[in-house]
Amino acid sequence: xKIALAQINPTVGALAANxxxxxxxxxxxxxxxxxxxxxxxxxxxxxPPRDLVEKPEFVVESMEWLRRASRAVPExxxxxxxxxxxxxxxxxxxxNSALALENGEIVFQQSKMLLPTYDVFDELRxxxxxxxxxxxxxxxxRIAVTICEDAWNDKNYWSQRPFRRLYERDPVEEQLxxxxxxxxxxxxxxxxxxxxxxxxxxxxxxxxxxxxxxVLVNQVGGNDQLIFDGSSLAxxxxxxxxxRAASFDQDLLVVEAGEWRAEVRAAPEDETAxxxxxxxxxxxxxxxxxxxxxxxxxxxxxxxxxxxAAIAVAAxxxxxxxxxxxxxxxxxxxxxxxAAELAHRLGVELRTLPIEPLFETALATLAPELRAAQASGGxxxxxxxxxxxxRLRRLLLMALSNLSGALVLATGNKSExxxxxxxxxxxxxxxxxxxxxxxxxxxxxxxxxxxxxQGWIPEAILERAPTAELKPGQLDADDLPPYAVLxxxxxxxxxxYQEPAAIAAALGRDPEWVRALIxxxxxxxxxxxxxxPGLKVSKKAFGMGRRxxxxxxxxxxxxxxxxxxxxxxAAITELV
Numbered sequence: 215x216k217i218a219l220a221q222i223n224p225t226v227g228a229l230a231a232n233x234x235x236x237x238x239x240x241x242x243x244x245x246x247x248x249x250x251x252x253x254x255x256x257x258x259x260x261x262p263p264r265d266l267v268e269k270p271e272f273v274v275e276s277m278e279w280l281r282r283a284s285r286a287v288p289e290x291x292x293x294x295x296x297x298x299x300x301x302x303x304x305x306x307x308x309x310n311s312a313l314a315l316e317n318g319e320i321v322f323q324q325s326k327m328l329l330p331t332y333d334v335f336d337e338l339r340x341x342x343x344x345x346x347x348x349x350x351x352x353x354x355x356r357i358a359v360t361i362c363e364d365a366w367n368d369k370n371y372w373s374q375r376p377f378r379r380l381y382e383r384d385p386v387e388e389q390l391x392x393x394x395x396x397x398x399x400x401x402x403x404x405x406x407x408x409x410x411x412x413x414x415x416x417x418x419x420x421x422x423x424x425x426x427x428x429v430l431v432n433q434v435g436g437n438d439q440l441i442f443d444g445s446s447l448a449x450x451x452x453x454x455x456x457x458r459a460a461s462f463d464q465d466l467l468v469v470e471a472g473e474w475r476a477e478v479r480a481a482p483e484d485e486t487a488x489x490x491x492x493x494x495x496x497x498x499x500x501x502x503x504x505x506x507x508x509x510x511x512x513x514x515x516x517x518x519x520x521x522x523a524a525i526a527v528a529a530x531x532x533x534x535x536x537x538x539x540x541x542x543x544x545x546x547x548x549x550x551x552x553a554a555e556l557a558h559r560l561g562v563e564l565r566t567l568p569i570e571p572l573f574e575t576a577l578a579t580l581a582p583e584l585r586a587a588q589a590s591g592g593x594x595x596x597x598x599x600x601x602x603x604x605r606l607r608r609l610l611l612m613a614l615s616n617l618s619g620a621l622v623l624a625t626g627n628k629s630e631x632x633x634x635x636x637x638x639x640x641x642x643x644x645x646x647x648x649x650x651x652x653x654x655x656x657x658x659x660x661x662x663x664x665x666x667x668q669g670w671i672p673e674a675i676l677e678r679a680p681t682a683e684l685k686p687g688q689l690d691a692d693d694l695p696p697y698a699v700l701x702x703x704x705x706x707x708x709x710x711y712q713e714p715a716a717i718a719a720a721l722g723r724d725p726e727w728v729r730a731l732i733x734x735x736x737x738x739x740x741x742x743x744x745x746x747p748g749l750k751v752s753k754k755a756f757g758m759g760r761r762x763x764x765x766x767x768x769x770x771x772x773x774x775x776x777x778x779x780x781x782x783x784a785a786i787t788e789l790v
Contacts, residue, residue, distance in 0.1 A: 215353055218243030218251040219467040221446045221459045223435030225503050226260030227272075229279040233258065236280075236294065239466055240287040246468045248290060250352065254400050254433035255295035255326075255362050256310065258283070261402035261433055262440070267297050267308045267340050277313075284315035291316050291352070295361065295400050298323065304342035312359050312400055314350060322350045326361040327385045334404065334440060334750065334759040337363075347385050349394055355471065358389035358426075362401040371419040390424045396471075397426050402433040405443035405492050406753045407485050410461060413445070418453035425451045427474050434464055436499030439747045439757055441492045445481070448474040462491040486659050489751050490525075490667075493648060493660075496749040498529035500646050501621055508534045508620035512611050513556060513564070515539075515549025516680060517661055519625040520556050520671045522648045524664045526623055532561035536620060539566045540607040542573055544683045548674070555672045565614070569606045576602050600684035604640030612643065621645040624746050629654040629697055631745060631756055632704045633731075634738030635690070642745050650748025651755040653704060654680070654697040695731070699723075703731055709754040733769050740764045 220239040224232040236253060243251040255261055259276045266272050276297050284292050291314055298311040310329070314322035325344035329337035347364075350357045364385040372379050386397065397420065403413060413430070421428045427450055434444030446459040448469050457476035459465035467476040482488035501509055509530055511523040526535045537560075539553040550566075557564035577584070577599065587595035608622075615622045624644030628651050630636045649657060661671050680690040680697075694700055702721060706712040714732055718725040742756045743764060754760060 215250065215355075215471040216246070216248040216468050217429065217471055218246065218248035219429065219431045219446045219448065219457070219459060219465075219469070220251050220253050221431060221434050221444045221465045221467075222253060222257060223442075223464050223499070224254075224257050224260040224433065225435075225499075226263055226437050227266055228503075229259060229275055232260060233279045233283045236283040236292070237286045240283070240290055240292060242466055243468060244287060244290050246466075248468050250291045250293065251287075252398060252400060252429065252431045253292065253294040254431050255312075255402040256297065257295050257400075257433065259297055260437060261295070261442075262335075262437065263297065264336075265340065270307070273297050273299060273308055280313065281315065281318040281320075285318035288317035291321070293322075293359070293398065293400070295402070298325065300342040306340065306342035308341055309344065310337065310341045310361060312361055314352070322352070322359075324348075324350065324359045324361070326364060327383065328363040328367060328381050330363045330380075332380070333754065335363075347389055349389055349392075355395045356393065358386065358394045358397045360385055360389070360397065360399045362399065362403055365397075365399045365417065365420065368416065368420055368423070370423060371416050386420060386424070390426060394424075394426055397421070397424070397428045399428070399430045401430060402442060404440040405462075405488070405751065407489060407751060408753070410443055410445050410481065410488065414447060414449075414455065417447070418449055418455075421449045421451055422453040427451050427456075429469075429474070434460075434462065434495075436496035436749070437503070438500070439750045439755070441496040441499075441749060441751065443488070443492065448476065450474055461488065462495045486656075486663050489652070489656070490660055490663050492751050493525050493652075493749055494528045497525055497623070497646065497648055500747075500749070501530060504621070504645070506619070506621040506645075508536065508618060510611060510615055510618065510620035510622050511535065511537050511625065512607060512622075513537045513539050513553040514625075514683070515546075515552040515675065516678070517657055517671070517675050518627050518630075518649060520552075520675050521657055521661045521664065522623055522625040523556065523560055523562065524661070524668075524670045525648055527560050527562060527670070528664075528668075535560070536563040536565070536614075536618065538611060538614060539564060540569050540610055541566070542569050542603045542606075542683075544603075544685060544688070546683065548678070549683060552672055552675050552678075556670070556675065559670050559672070567610050567614075569603060569610065572606045572609075573603060576606065596685065600682070601637045601640055603684050604637035604682075608640055608643040623648050624650070626650060626745070627652050627654050627657050628752075628756065629694075629701055629704060631742055631748075632708065632735050632738070633694060633700070634734065634741050635694060636741065636745075638741055638744060642741065644746045647746045647748030650745065650757075651751050653701040655701045700731070703728060704735070705752075707732055707735065708756075708760070709752055729769075736762075736766075736769070739766075 258280045309325035311325045327344040433442040448457040456474040622644040624647045718728040
């Protein structure tokens, strides 16, 4: 028997389009001799559907469109993710299910047991968990069918890593206890740095532990902030990789039951290459799935806007990207030259719209208020003058967006968002934060990767010291630590949940200096929650996966001597 792994890119709620994609891939699989075609989790309705599943008509339509897809290819069996009704006694409307269909009839149903509620996931909000699961007997095979998280709780694998198991039950163990010929996992497992390797390693450990072949079919594509890398695979019972689909692209693999071999597509060469592909795919899908065709990027002459524009061109094509340079009195000739050279290399349209007339009018209007602020001796006047420039630039960019129908892409990076080094209703404005989860040091790595691919970004942009150019002689280093140090603090605190004393010790820094940085990061939450959606590529991004209150006053405790009391450390270790 031949089995097809159909790695598709569904759009949430686009039931007819997703149906068409399922039918097209099923027909391709049938032509290649496959009798069973496996699709990702929630493939008919797209993942994550979030509160759409609270609409009864959405559930009914999803199931009906999937039945239609099965009837369109009656010679093959489809195994596909779908939302299904739950019993009223569960307190929820729906299950997250895997359905096997033949000629429009459901011949097997398995619902997801482990419903994640961490990071970007909130499945218990909507779905009822399965009480039990059972293997599927299909054409002489005893198949254990699991859905994404159901395979992420193996006690042997996770006990060897610095993570605790999140669930008491292990659906894989429960199904395989009595023996099985194959484990199938249909997934919508979003990408984050390093996850492609971890996912394969984890499934390989399960294959070796239970001596059973493993097939994973993972969703690909971007849906809102999340990017799904695909990377579907087949593993032998010894855990060896036998087949692997493309990363960050739709793909179809057909494997022979028993051998489980097909082509092993090349994986991204390193994590920088993977992040680049993720951002390109995420940008393309966000723009197109939101109904836009074109994107607009404001160029400053700096590396952040240069990288954003390069990603946009890779995602949408140069003909669908336009740029604007919006100089003020503080913009240098070098910035203008670098922006022009970048636009030339990218092959994109560049408009130059000076904000100076608007800036002069704003300053004249605000003159009495600025004089009063200057007399008080604080920073308010200078800060207000800087922010007026940033907001005027976005005023013009949004006007260009209205005139052209292009989606404005925000250009701020994760380091700036962390420190609040950005202007509300200014440079934070846009429809999508393309690099909002990319630290400044990673911005440079990605820019150099883009240059290895296409040579798009002028070397002068990469060599120049970062500056906002909102006042004479301004440099980022005037307000922020060196990015090489700052990014280590942000990664340790935001992504690894380390406490300030541990961060200070690891970096050889004064604990109070680290504590002050973290306090600034925490107090900037009110800005971040007004930022546009940002594409997630790290294991902990600002946005939907990091839910902190805005109005709060908790600060890490002062730490005499740079370490917490032993009993505190013991309690923290236990919690982690």
